[in-house]
Amino acid sequence: MSTQTVWSQLVGQEPAIETLSAATTRSEAMTHAWLFTGPPGSGRSVAARTFAAALQCSEGSGCGQCSGCTTALAGTHADVHPVVPEGLSISVAEMRSLVQTAARRPTTGRWQIVIISDADRLTEGASNALLKAIEEPPARTVFLLCAPSDHPEDVSVTIRSRCRLVALRTPPPSAIARVLVERDGVDTGDAEWAASVCGGHVGRARRLATDPAARERRAEVLRIPTNTRRLTDAFDCADVLIRAAEADADEESKARDDSEKEELRTAMGADGTGKGTAAAKRSADAAVKQLEKRQKMRATRTQRDTLDLALVDLAGFYRDVLVVAAGHGERELTLNHPDHAEHIRDAARRWEPEAALRRLEAVLACRDAIRWNVKPRIAVESMAAALVG
Amino acid sequence: MSEPANAARPVQLVLGDEALLVERAISAALDAARRADPSTELTRIPASELTVGTLTELVSPTLFSEGRVVVLDSAQDVSNEAAEAIGNYVPDPVPGVVLVVVHSGGGRSKAAKELPATLRHAGAAVTECAKLTKPAEREAFVRAEVRGAGGAIDAGAVTALVESVGTDLRELAAAAGQLVADSGGHIDEQAVRRYHTGRADVTGFVVAEKAVAGDGTAALSALRWALHIGVAHVLVADALADAVRTVARVASAGRGNPNTMASQLGMPPWKVRKAQGQARGWTREGLTTALEIVAELNAEVKGAAADGEYALERATRRIAALRES
Numbered sequence: 001m002s003t004q005t006v007w008s009q010l011v012g013q014e015p016a017i018e019t020l021s022a023a024t025t026r027s028e029a030m031t032h033a034w035l036f037t038g039p040p041g042s043g044r045s046v047a048a049r050t051f052a053a054a055l056q057c058s059e060g061s062g063c064g065q066c067s068g069c070t071t072a073l074a075g076t077h078a079d080v081h082p083v084v085p086e087g088l089s090i091s092v093a094e095m096r097s098l099v100q101t102a103a104r105r106p107t108t109g110r111w112q113i114v115i116i117s118d119a120d121r122l123t124e125g126a127s128n129a130l131l132k133a134i135e136e137p138p139a140r141t142v143f144l145l146c147a148p149s150d151h152p153e154d155v156s157v158t159i160r161s162r163c164r165l166v167a168l169r170t171p172p173p174s175a176i177a178r179v180l181v182e183r184d185g186v187d188t189g190d191a192e193w194a195a196s197v198c199g200g201h202v203g204r205a206r207r208l209a210t211d212p213a214a215r216e217r218r219a220e221v222l223r224i225p226t227n228t229r230r231l232t233d234a235f236d237c238a239d240v241l242i243r244a245a246e247a248d249a250d251e252e253s254k255a256r257d258d259s260e261k262e263e264l265r266t267a268m269g270a271d272g273t274g275k276g277t278a279a280a281k282r283s284a285d286a287a288v289k290q291l292e293k294r295q296k297m298r299a300t301r302t303q304r305d306t307l308d309l310a311l312v313d314l315a316g317f318y319r320d321v322l323v324v325a326a327g328h329g330e331r332e333l334t335l336n337h338p339d340h341a342e343h344i345r346d347a348a349r350r351w352e353p354e355a356a357l358r359r360l361e362a363v364l365a366c367r368d369a370i371r372w373n374v375k376p377r378i379a380v381e382s383m384a385a386a387l388v389g
Numbered sequence: 390m391s392e393p394a395n396a397a398r399p400v401q402l403v404l405g406d407e408a409l410l411v412e413r414a415i416s417a418a419l420d421a422a423r424r425a426d427p428s429t430e431l432t433r434i435p436a437s438e439l440t441v442g443t444l445t446e447l448v449s450p451t452l453f454s455e456g457r458v459v460v461l462d463s464a465q466d467v468s469n470e471a472a473e474a475i476g477n478y479v480p481d482p483v484p485g486v487v488l489v490v491v492h493s494g495g496g497r498s499k500a501a502k503e504l505p506a507t508l509r510h511a512g513a514a515v516t517e518c519a520k521l522t523k524p525a526e527r528e529a530f531v532r533a534e535v536r537g538a539g540g541a542i543d544a545g546a547v548t549a550l551v552e553s554v555g556t557d558l559r560e561l562a563a564a565a566g567q568l569v570a571d572s573g574g575h576i577d578e579q580a581v582r583r584y585h586t587g588r589a590d591v592t593g594f595v596v597a598e599k600a601v602a603g604d605g606t607a608a609l610s611a612l613r614w615a616l617h618i619g620v621a622h623v624l625v626a627d628a629l630a631d632a633v634r635t636v637a638r639v640a641s642a643g644r645g646n647p648n649t650m651a652s653q654l655g656m657p658p659w660k661v662r663k664a665q666g667q668a669r670g671w672t673r674e675g676l677t678t679a680l681e682i683v684a685e686l687n688a689e690v691k692g693a694a695a696d697g698e699y700a701l702e703r704a705t706r707r708i709a710a711l712r713e714s
Contacts, residue, residue, distance in 0.1 A: 231673055231676065231677070369687070372692070374684060375630070382681050385681070388677070
């Protein structure tokens with residue numbers, strides 16, 4: 001952990017830091033609800049957590065040393081309530097219980113803080129349940145909402161208008177590389193490479209810099225545009241994408257599902273013997289069934305997230321091709337995938353810009369389709385067929 | 390129906406879960422026993438409630454040695470001890486008592502699963518009552534039904550009857566019996582059509598098959614029937630998507646032996662063979678567009694379109710038209 005203030009966690013977000021730290025020191029700059037927006041990976045939930053730490057800091061505005069700061073950052077502070085949706089949406093029931101928690105006075109800290117990451121995943125009913133609480137919360141309660149900025153409209157307007165907006169920007173590669181070196185101990189060369197190919201996504205940069213499997217998967221995805229020449233290749237590519245997503249979900253469920261189930265059964269007293277254990281066993285079984293449902297939702301979410309990551313990489317490739325095709329010779333161009341510049345130039349020579357644009361649109365249409373619940377295999381195969389040629 | 394040879398045997402195993410056939414086997418056993426002794430009593434007990442004690446009680450000889458038929462229902466749920474007791478009873482049955490064990494073929498415990506094999510070994514008479522899954526089996530069933538009722542039916546009429554009544558054996562049996570009574574013995578297609586109209590059983594696969602074959606009219610009429618009998622939109626859309634991707638997959642893989650291609654493509658050989666036939670008349674561009682259509686349709690039936698039925702019709706027509714052109 002760093003020895004500086006909590007704000008050093010936020011990479012390349014100086015304007016936002018200024019606003020937030022002012023709010024922690026001057027009471028007139030503070031307000032009861034904040035909405036953090038920014039492109040994926042810019043650190044919305046990190047910003048929210050950091051802000052929470054600074055608010056709970058017992059030394060002033062985020063020293064990073066006191067128990068208020070450390071527990072809030074670690075997610076164990078008693079007055080910080082994070083809501084992290086593992087499924088595809090946040091339900092009304094979840095929000096209603098949260099509203100009750102938010103109505104209490106802080107127990108140890110200065111504020112009662114509720115953090116909702118992915119506020120775009122609030123269902124309509126859930127955001128309605130929040131409205132009243134968010135408009136006039138108790139004096140010492142703060143709501144921190146996070147939503148991706150490429151569609152802030154996903155947060156209903158009634159919620160949006162009740163919050164103060166903090167816009168995060170895409171952090172510059174140099175800032176990302178610096179933080180990878182300083183915080184994660186990655187060596188400079190790897191850090192610079194990862195920062196240049198991550199598209200401004202700090203978490204992704206770290207993953208690419210530290211996890212060889214992630215690097216391999218990215219390379220595999222970026223081989224797709226050059227490898228799909230015939231229709232049969234399209235099916236192989238689709239297979240690669242789908243299988244990677246399924247493997248990711250599988251891996252996660254293997255790591256967590258069984259131990260979670262076992263823990264729940266133990267907590268509910270399912271394996272007791274003797275008189276009177278039948279009722280405990282019954283209720284444990286019911287609880288396990290519910291847990292299984294949640295685990296299934298989580299698997300779907302993981303599968304889609306992995307797939308989406310791959311699609312974004314793929315879209316980045318076609319975007320690069322378009323940029324190169326439209327670029328004016330000598331000027332230095334910022335590419336999404338500078339390490340694949342050779343293939344990109346090659347593709348830009350072979351395809352008309354229209355063809356590249358059509359492919360880019362196919363990838364984006366596939367992302368949309370998956371958001372519409374289209375079976376991933378059907379959506380991806382249709383996209384891959386459009387990439388052929 | 391003619392009397393099954395098994396009906397009078399002292400221990401009978403009725404294996405399978407086709408309710409109609411199971412009931413028939415039981416009543417055949419009862420009838421046979423009653424012919425021998427009209428005062429025969431019928432006792433039915435769910436096997437899950439059976440204990441060694443009750444079994445002994447049920448099969449022990451009575452004072453006046455009246456005949457008795459004991460039916461153990463759902464023997465797949467039998468307890469270990471009871472299963473063992475049944476196994477011990479079979480080789481040496483009590484005279485005048487007919488034990489009918491009704492078993493679905495499944496079962497949770499080891500003893501319950503092995504019960505049918507044990508009974509077979511011990512010499513029990515076995516009546517197979519598995520569900521009829523193949524169309525040919527169903528047609529044979531209809532023919533046998535008609536013959537049993539004392540009539541005759543021609544091939545066209547069998548197809549028409551199965552098509553319009555569906556797969557439920559009770560309904561088929563009832564319809565066959567009624568038709569024999571109404572038509573005075575000989576049933577032809579016209580007779581079937583007089584009493585039965587419509588299609589009882591259209592799945593999304595029928596629609597998809599017609600659509601990729603380029604037969605737009607037939608595909609649309611199959612689609613109307615499917616929607617009419619309440620097949621979910623999503624199922625039809627999935628069937629269409631599957632048909633298109635299978636054709637695209639097989640067509641793009643080129644010609645070859647279906648058996649070797651099957652393992653490469655991860656599909657059963659019959660599917661490859663069928664798709665090779667369907668692939669004729671499809672171009673690469675056509676297939677790409679068709680893949681796009683089915684992906685779009687998948688979103689549409691899941692809420693993207695205002696009217697899922699219209700979306701299905703439109704997609705079906707477009708896919709069929711792509712093949713025709």
